[in-house]
Amino acid sequence: MRITQGCFSFLPDLTDEQISRQVQYCLENGWAVNIEFTDDPHPRNNFWEMWGLPMFDLRDAAGVMMELNQCRKAYGNSYIRLSAFDSSHGWESVRLSFIVNRPKEEPGFHLERHEVAGRNIRYTTKSYAADRPEGRRYG
Amino acid sequence: MPQNELTTRSIPTNRRTPPKESDMNMHSMTVRGKDRYKSGVLEYRKMGYWEPDYAPKDTDIIALFRVTPQDGVDPIEASAAVAGESSTATWTVVWTDRLTAAEKYRAKCFRVDPVPNSPGQYFAYIAYDLDLFEPGSIANLSASIIGNVFGFKPLKALRLEDMRLPVAYVKTFQGPATGIVVERERMDKFGRPLLGATVKPKLGLSGRNYGRVVYEALKGGLDFTKDDENINSQPFMHWRERFLYCMEAVNKAQAATGEIKGTYLNVTAGTMEDMYERAEFAKELGSVIIMIDLVIGYTAIQSMAKWARRNDVILHLHRAGHSTYTRQRSHGVSFRVIAKWMRLAGVDHIHAGTVVGKLEGDPATTRGYYDICREDYNPMRLEHGVFFDQHWASLNKLMPVASGGIHAGQMHQLLDHLGEDVILQFGGGTIGHPMGIQAGATANRVALEAMILARNEGRDYLHEGPEILAKAAETCTPLKSALEVWKNVTFNYESTDMPDYVPTPSVAM
Numbered sequence: 322m323r324i325t326q327g328c329f330s331f332l333p334d335l336t337d338e339q340i341s342r343q344v345q346y347c348l349e350n351g352w353a354v355n356i357e358f359t360d361d362p363h364p365r366n367n368f369w370e371m372w373g374l375p376m377f378d379l380r381d382a383a384g385v386m387m388e389l390n391q392c393r394k395a396y397g398n399s400y401i402r403l404s405a406f407d408s409s410h411g412w413e414s415v416r417l418s419f420i421v422n423r424p425k426e427e428p429g430f431h432l433e434r435h436e437v438a439g440r441n442i443r444y445t446t447k448s449y450a451a452d453r454p455e456g457r458r459y460g
Numbered sequence: 461m462p463q464n465e466l467t468t469r470s471i472p473t474n475r476r477t478p479p480k481e482s483d484m485n486m487h488s489m490t491v492r493g494k495d496r497y498k499s500g501v502l503e504y505r506k507m508g509y510w511e512p513d514y515a516p517k518d519t520d521i522i523a524l525f526r527v528t529p530q531d532g533v534d535p536i537e538a539s540a541a542v543a544g545e546s547s548t549a550t551w552t553v554v555w556t557d558r559l560t561a562a563e564k565y566r567a568k569c570f571r572v573d574p575v576p577n578s579p580g581q582y583f584a585y586i587a588y589d590l591d592l593f594e595p596g597s598i599a600n601l602s603a604s605i606i607g608n609v610f611g612f613k614p615l616k617a618l619r620l621e622d623m624r625l626p627v628a629y630v631k632t633f634q635g636p637a638t639g640i641v642v643e644r645e646r647m648d649k650f651g652r653p654l655l656g657a658t659v660k661p662k663l664g665l666s667g668r669n670y671g672r673v674v675y676e677a678l679k680g681g682l683d684f685t686k687d688d689e690n691i692n693s694q695p696f697m698h699w700r701e702r703f704l705y706c707m708e709a710v711n712k713a714q715a716a717t718g719e720i721k722g723t724y725l726n727v728t729a730g731t732m733e734d735m736y737e738r739a740e741f742a743k744e745l746g747s748v749i750i751m752i753d754l755v756i757g758y759t760a761i762q763s764m765a766k767w768a769r770r771n772d773v774i775l776h777l778h779r780a781g782h783s784t785y786t787r788q789r790s791h792g793v794s795f796r797v798i799a800k801w802m803r804l805a806g807v808d809h810i811h812a813g814t815v816v817g818k819l820e821g822d823p824a825t826t827r828g829y830y831d832i833c834r835e836d837y838n839p840m841r842l843e844h845g846v847f848f849d850q851h852w853a854s855l856n857k858l859m860p861v862a863s864g865g866i867h868a869g870q871m872h873q874l875l876d877h878l879g880e881d882v883i884l885q886f887g888g889g890t891i892g893h894p895m896g897i898q899a900g901a902t903a904n905r906v907a908l909e910a911m912i913l914a915r916n917e918g919r920d921y922l923h924e925g926p927e928i929l930a931k932a933a934e935t936c937t938p939l940k941s942a943l944e945v946w947k948n949v950t951f952n953y954e955s956t957d958m959p960d961y962v963p964t965p966s967v968a969m
Contacts, residue, residue, distance in 0.1 A: 324718035328651040329913060331681055331905045333935055339913070346916040364648065364720050404650075411836045411854065414641050417651035417916075432715040440704055444711035444746065 322429035324362050327402055327419040337386065340403070340421050344382035347405035352416050353377045354385050356392050358401045360424070360458040361451050372396075375406050389421060398424045398459045424450075424459035486512050501552050504540035509549060511568040516587040522624040523605055524847050525584045526575060528617040528790055536572055538614055539584035543567040545609040547592060564589050576960050581790065583621070595632035598758040598801050606793060617791040623800060624848035631853055633804040637768035637775050639856025640834065640881050643808060646748065646774070647720050649683060652912045653880055655904055656684035656724075658863065658887035662691060667701030671709040673897060677890055678713035678721045680901025685709075686863075686885065687726035689753050689780035699729075699738055707745040724751035724776040724809075732760060739767055749774040754798075755781045758805060765806025776861075777807035789957050796825075796845060799832045803858045810858055815877045817865035822955035823877060833858040834881055842961035859883060867946040868907040868939060872925025875911050884908070894945055899938035906936045 329335060335343070347354050354376050357369035372392040376385060385403070392401055401422035404415050428449035435443040450458040490496075490508045504510070516522055523546075529538035541549075547567035548557070567588045575581040594600040610618050644650055659665070659673045674685045685706075693699040706723045713721045727738035727750050735756070742750045750773055752764050761777065768775035785792035795812075802810050812829045813821035828844035834857050838850040862878055863885035874884055886904050893900025910932035914921045921928060933940035 322716065322718075325681065326648060326719050329909050331902065331909050332913065332932070335913075339917075342917045343913070346918070362718055364714055364718050367645075367648070411857075412641060414645055415650045418648075419651070430715040430718060432711055441745065442704075442708065444707075446711070446715045 322427055324400070324420070324423070324427055324429070326362065326364070328417055329419045334423075335419075335421065340389070341382045341386050343417070343419065344385045344403065347403075347417055348379055348382060348385075350405075350407070350416070351409075352405035352407045354379070355404045355406065356385070356388055356401065357404060358392060358396045358399045358422075360399045360455065361448060362400050363430075363446065363448055363451065365446075369400070369402065372401075375404075393422055397422065400424065426459070488513055497553055497555055497558055499553055499555075503537055504544040504549060505534075505537050507540075507544060507549060507553075508563060508566045509543040509547075509569055510536055510540040511570055514568045514570040514587060516570065517589075519590045519626045519628045520587040520624075521590065521593065521601075521626060521629060522848060523586050523588065524621045524623070525586065526617075526619040526621050526790065527572075527582045527584045528580055528615060529582070530614050530616050533614045535574075535582040535584075536569075539569045539572045539582060539586070541612060541614060542584060542609050542618065543569040543586045545612055546586070546605055546607070547588060565592060567592070578960065580616075590626065590628055593629065595629070596634075596762075598762060598805050602758060602801070610791075619789070619791050620793045620797050622794065622845070622847040623797055624850060625800060625804070627851050627853045630804065630851070630855060633855070634762075634765060634769060634806045635803060635855035636808045636858050637765050637773075637806050637856075638808045640859050641857070643774055643859060647683065647722070649720070651880070652908055653875070653878070654683045654859075654883045655681065655901070655908060656686055656861070656863075656883050656885040657682055657890040657901070658686045658688050658885060659691075660688075660887050660891050662688035663694070664696050667697050667705040670697060670702055671705030673891060674706050674723050675709035675713055676897035677901045678710060678723070679716050680890075680898035681717075681905030682721075682890065682901045683719070684722045684724060684749070684883065684885075686724040686776070686887075687751055689726070689728075689755075689778040691726050692728050699727075700741065703738075703741055703745055703747075707747060710747070720748065722748040722774070724749050726751040726753070726778075727764070728753045728756055732763060735760070735764065736767065739764065739771070739773070743771050743773055747773065749776055751776040751778060752807075753778050753780040758801070761802070761805045761807060768808070769806070774808045775806070776809040777802060777811075779811045787956055794845070794957075796828055796832055799829050799858075800850070803833060803852070803855060808856075808859060809861050809883060811863055812860035814862040814864055814866050814874070816870050816873050817862065817951060822958040824959050825955070825957060826877070828959075830860050830878060830882070833860045834879075843959055845959040857881070861885060863887070865949075865951055867949060868903045868942045869926075869929065869946050869949075871904075871907040871911045871929065872921050875908075875915065876922045880912075889942070889946065892945075893938065894941055895938055900942065902936065903938040903942035906932055906939045907942075 356372035359369040402420045404418040407416040431447045433445040489506050491506045527538050548565045567586050569586045571585040573583045657677050677685050710721050725742045727735050729735045739750050786795040813826040815821050815823045815826050825845045828846045831838050836852050840849050861883045867889035890900035914928045
């Protein structure tokens, strides 16, 4: 399967040049870009690990791309996403977020059904990969 | 005077042309002292409802009406009558006025302008003191402003065009239960419009068949699916069946994609008790969102907004019925007023037009509605039909929804007209796809992502739109087929409602 979180998951994987243009767009809007990675891509896992701090006061996308390549070297078989934070009043949250790296194989999720009273069912989404300990989930 | 600074800016002063027939009318004609309360009938303009020298206070509510007096009725008198009948007046003088601070409670019409290019119509600006209204109640606000006066005999027609709601009043409302920012955080979706579809056919599907449509559309790439306004609990599908099958579909699609998904479960019912029961069940099943129809009434809407805030559920509003009073230019209530009331009332989503789709909506007027939903401050923009500066005092933002007759081939136009914080709902444009519902959903999602990518790269996406879509279709057969099927579908009809003011280069707006 292919996890389709983030803004561009339905397109073919972005090239570094395409990623860099999106980063430039974020920087020109005054947003700080953060690199985050995880091996637990559960849809409600909001807090991926941070690769350093959001890059405030950056002008050139090349800085982000350099960091991204470092992150890929260390976590090349994990999910990596870029998130852009807008600090302006009335928003103060993420403006753009997209996946820039995926594990070679994405095993996806298992839906557990627990039948309860009436015809009600309690659903639990479980990542197949997350059964293994952190750091050993993808090969 | 600093107090008046804001109010003079908020009102279009550059077009202050007195109606020709009555230059005298520019002065107050209010009868004062003992004579004011002599028994009998007195013209409204003499009773204190026409005060051209009145400078509205920052805390006043200001309403702008389009008044069409009957033939022979003086426009000032007609406008004063509107002020009177929507505040303290009755048809004759009553001595009991003298037991009250009557001058404070009288609504004051302070300005009347002829409507450009519309003979016989006048814009009347009326100020209401804040004490006339119960805090936090749309029912009370609307009972005052539109309660009696629309049937008033001396008027041929009357339309409430816009309202300036003072911050002091805005702050008495909860506002959207969730708001755009928190909705995006909860749904984990940033940087693009959200995608939805209304399940079709709107009537007749069994719960099991209905859930099938939901599953296919969500798995294919939509973020939301939606019950239609008249899907409640009918013989072919009782509400519990729908809720149970829909939540199976939502959870299955979530596991299949790794994304958060939702379906607007319509909890509209005959009584509040039934609505609460349905909303509770939706929450118990883990739905992130429920839905109500505008026809349930303002009080019911506010109750559901409070319920939604208490229970962390997003609240979608379908504006069922609004066209009965919003569409005609001369009579009724403009949708921009309804949008303002709904932002106060506290819904999270509101249908606000598509511009390019099958339902009424002139681009400039629709832009005005979208600004009212999404901005923290609306400056006066006559060319968008926005007559007042409006401060929202950090009230949550309301997500507009574009639904009705739109398809993937229009993605560049939709993004250009409606921006990023919007839900694009492709009902027929998803379910009617020749390769099936999943393919229809995928086509829409790919078209959207390709357009956002191009926009962010700085491309002239509006003009290069068809090219961008064609390129994206090279690696996406469903999109290719969608573009082919609907390539010539447009809905070009003249709008029945559009702004009265058109920007000209010589006028500084």
